[in-house]
Structure formats: structure tokens, C-alpha cells
Amino acid sequence: MKYFKVDPQNPSQQVIEEAVAVLRRGGVIVYPTDTLYGLGIDATNPKAVHKLYLIKQRDPQIPVSLMVHSLDDIEQIAGMLPVDVYEQLKKLMPGKFTVLIEQKSKGILPVFEEYGVRPAGKNKIGFRIPDLPLCEKLAGAFGLPISTTSANISGKGNLRSVIDIIAHFGDKLDLIIDGGAVKSVKGSTIIDFTKKPLLVVREGDVPIKEVKERLNDPSIRKKKTRFDVLFVCSGNINRSVMAEGILKAMLARTRYKDIIQVHSAGTLYLPPSPAHEYTRKVCDENNISVNEHRSRHLTQHMVEEADVIIALAMDHKYFIEKKYPEFAEKVVLLKQWHHRKKIPLPSVADPMGYEIDFYRETFREIRNEIKRIMPYLLAEVKEFMDYHDLTLE
Known part of the structure; x- marks a missing residue:
């Protein structure tokens, strides 16, 4: 084994x-x-790939x-x-990014298929152009693609010094x-350019906020x-609690139970409170337990993370759209969603103050x-799964 200490x-x-x-x-x-640190081999050499x-100790199906x-x-x-992709890449590279690009031609990498592996997965190849003179000179002198997988055992923690790598x-x-020793902790930020809008597969040293700014694209x-x-709903003690419990119960009997995550929140500032007594009783009557529920006030983080926000009444929808206009396209009204015509009473009435039959x-x-x-x-959900390359177990 040869060893060189360099700047x-x-x-x-x-x-x-x-090295070449x-x-x-x-x-x-x-x-x-x-x-x-990276482990480098000639990516066109089948024996080196193997x-x-x-x-x-890497799964051959992991790129x-x-x-x-x-x-x-x-x-x-x-x-x-x-x-447009070429112009976007010019804004990122060289840099701390791995970009996933659609493979339109077989090019010079057929050897990967002999070992059941691909450099980035089905119809995609991951590329890096590191912003470091050593990498620039090495890649230029070799003239062929070099693997740039992290120098560690697959699935284990990153090794940041040569001493650890040798060990x-x-x-x-x-x-x-x-x-x-390298200072990086997270590694490169991986961006999938085969997706529209662009998808940050892994948020590495460069946060997604900076990616959006560099590319001037808030849709990423x-x-x-x-x-x-x-x-x-309003207080997150009645209507939205019922809705959360009902949807969870329905999903529990489907293959989607591990893909769909259901939450609820309220537009009012209330201390964490249990669901209303009548809401708990009505849910219990339908074999749905909400006894552990505690009310939550709607936050920007919740709005950002949600894929769809279902308002129980018009005033809730208006509240969210006014306070978080950049996320307005996520907000739908339960009774109006996917109705072709407007319905006369689009809100679910608040049962607060009424008897239990109204709750029922x-x-x-x-x-x-x-x-x-x-x-x-x-x-x-199926569109979401296709976009994020997810499958049902």
C-alpha cells in the first residue's frame, strides 16, 4: 500500500x-x-467495481x-x-453536491450491469465534481469516471481521518x-434532477434553503x-380530533398505514388539552381511542411538513391561507374537496356547546x-410514492 501526505x-x-x-x-x-474521503476505482473496470x-460490504443494488x-x-x-438542467448544474458545480441525472445512453458504463449494480440506480447516474484542486487534477488526469463513494463500511458511520480509514x-x-482530517459531517447534498420539481434526496453539508437560493427555485x-x-379545526379538541381518529382507523386496515401519517391541530392558542368529553365518548362508541390526545396549536413547521392540509370549516381554510400564503395550494376544505359544484354548507359545524347527539x-x-x-x-399518495421512489411492503 502506497501512502502520500498532501496539501x-x-x-x-x-x-x-x-494515483492514476x-x-x-x-x-x-x-x-x-x-x-x-472517497474510495476511488476505475468505474469502467468490472473487476475494480466488484x-x-x-x-x-455493499449491497449490489445500492448505487x-x-x-x-x-x-x-x-x-x-x-x-x-x-x-435548463445544464444551466442549473453550472450554478452548483464544482461543489458539495451529488446530482442524479437521467441516463439516456448506455455510454461507457455497461460493466456495472455485469455485476448487477448500477452507479446510481435505475435509469439514473449520480455525479460529483468536488470543489477541490486535488479532485479536479485527479479526474482530469485519469480521464474516466472515478467512483466517489464514502470511505466507510456500507451503512456505518463516516470516517473523517486516514487513521480511521486504515484501521x-x-x-x-x-x-x-x-x-x-475532513470537517464535513453530512457529506454531499444529493439532488435528483430527474424529478420535477427537483428533489433533494439527502440534505448534506449544503442545506435545502441554500439550494433553493442558488437555483432561484422555491419549489424544490x-x-x-x-x-x-x-x-x-379551531381548538383541536373536537372536529379535527374526530377526523384524525377516523382516518387512522380506516388506514389501519390498508397497505398504506405505514406510508400515510395523520395529525391534527387547531388555529386557536390553547394550552395542551385533552379531547372534549363528548368527543372521547363518541369516538369510543366507534372503537376509536383518542384518550391520549392533547391539543396542538398550528405552527409553520406543521404547515411546511404537511402534504395536504384538510380544513374542517371555511374559517380554518381562510386562516391558513392568509397566515401562510406560500402554502395555500396545500389547503383543502373537507366537504368541498373534489366536489365538482360548490355545496351550500361547506363547513362541518362546531359541536362545542351542544349535547352529545350533535357530536354523534x-x-x-x-x-x-x-x-x-x-x-x-x-x-x-400514489403520486407521492412515485415521486419519492417509494413502494408498499
Whole structure:
């Protein structure tokens, strides 16, 4: 195993040439990037690819990304980029990003398929152009894509120093370029450019807020694994509590129970309170327990995280749209949602102050409306799953 201590901002030509020689022989190198240390191999060499997966103990179905020298290299591998994508990439690269690009042509990477692996998954390739002179010189001198998977055992924590890397991999490595301890904790931010709007698959060293600012695109979304439904009423002790309990009970009998997350909140500022006595009793009568419920005031974080916000009455819908106008497209009215015509009484009346029979009628009304909208809700969930590449167990 060869070892070189370098300044990654100004590496010697000798170190670059030594690393290139090892890559051409099918060897494995360790090198610093602008985020973490990477394990590098010639991504066009099938034996080197196989060796990399063995060393990392990585599932062959889990992809690795590729380090290249320029955007032109990306086009040579994946095919011509749309003009808008090319311009967006220019704003990000070189930088602390991994970009997932649609593979339009087979290019120079058929060897991955021989081992049942792909560099980024089905019809996608992950690319990096690190903002570090050492990486720029190495990628330019080698001329072919180099793997840029983190130097650790798959699924384990990141290793930030060469000492730790040697302790884990030992003589399985052919050459080490020691650029000192890295400061990165999260690694690169991964952005999927095959999605519209763009999807941040992993929020690394660069937060999603900065990604939106750089690309001037507020529609960029963050990877999620659950579809978030938020019911809103006034005090979050009656109507929205019933709605939350009813939908959870309906979902418990379906395959979507682990995909859809249901919450409720109120527009009023109230101390955390249990559901109203009559609400608890009516729910109990229908085998739904809300005894552990405590009221919550609606917050911006809840609104941001929700995929759909279902208001129980018109005043709740207006409240949310006025206070959070940037999220108005998420807000729907339970009784009006997916009705072709406006209905005369679009709000679920507040049962507060009435006898228990009114609560029972409110419960039935909410349950019937949730049954009505369920096909439309599940259609949105399926779109959500396609967008986030999720599958049902």
C-alpha cells in the first residue's frame, strides 16, 4: 500500500500520476474530497467495481456515484443534458453536491450491469465534481469516471481521518492520499434532477434553503418517506380530533398505514388539552381511542411538513391561507374537496356547546366525508410514492 501526505489545495504532480497508475491497474485508492474521503476505482473496470463492493460490504443494488472532471464528461456518460438542467448544474458545480441525472445512453458504463449494480440506480447516474484542486487534477488526469463513494463500511458511520480509514480497510487499499482530517459531517447534498420539481434526496453539508437560493427555485422539495395529512379545526379538541381518529382507523386496515401519517391541530392558542368529553365518548362508541390526545396549536413547521392540509370549516381554510400564503395550494376544505359544484354548507359545524347527539352527528358527517375523499387521497399518495421512489411492503 502506497501512502502520500498532501496539501489537497496544491497536490504534487507525482501524487496524481501515482494515483492514476493505480486506478489504471484496477486498484483502489482513498482520496479527500470537499466533503468526506472517497474510495476511488476505475468505474469502467468490472473487476475494480466488484472489488469496491466487496471492500465496502455493499449491497449490489445500492448505487455509487461517480467523480468526473466537467459537465461535458457528464454528457459523454449520460447523454446530452437539457439546456435548463445544464444551466442549473453550472450554478452548483464544482461543489458539495451529488446530482442524479437521467441516463439516456448506455455510454461507457455497461460493466456495472455485469455485476448487477448500477452507479446510481435505475435509469439514473449520480455525479460529483468536488470543489477541490486535488479532485479536479485527479479526474482530469485519469480521464474516466472515478467512483466517489464514502470511505466507510456500507451503512456505518463516516470516517473523517486516514487513521480511521486504515484501521477499517487495512491492506485492502492500494494507495492512500492523506489530505488531513475532513470537517464535513453530512457529506454531499444529493439532488435528483430527474424529478420535477427537483428533489433533494439527502440534505448534506449544503442545506435545502441554500439550494433553493442558488437555483432561484422555491419549489424544490426534500425527500420524504411518509405522506403527511393534517386536519385543522379551531381548538383541536373536537372536529379535527374526530377526523384524525377516523382516518387512522380506516388506514389501519390498508397497505398504506405505514406510508400515510395523520395529525391534527387547531388555529386557536390553547394550552395542551385533552379531547372534549363528548368527543372521547363518541369516538369510543366507534372503537376509536383518542384518550391520549392533547391539543396542538398550528405552527409553520406543521404547515411546511404537511402534504395536504384538510380544513374542517371555511374559517380554518381562510386562516391558513392568509397566515401562510406560500402554502395555500396545500389547503383543502373537507366537504368541498373534489366536489365538482360548490355545496351550500361547506363547513362541518362546531359541536362545542351542544349535547352529545350533535357530536354523534358531527362524527357521522366527518366519517362520511372521509370515506368520500379516500379514493382521491390515495391517488395523491400514489403520486407521492412515485415521486419519492417509494413502494408498499
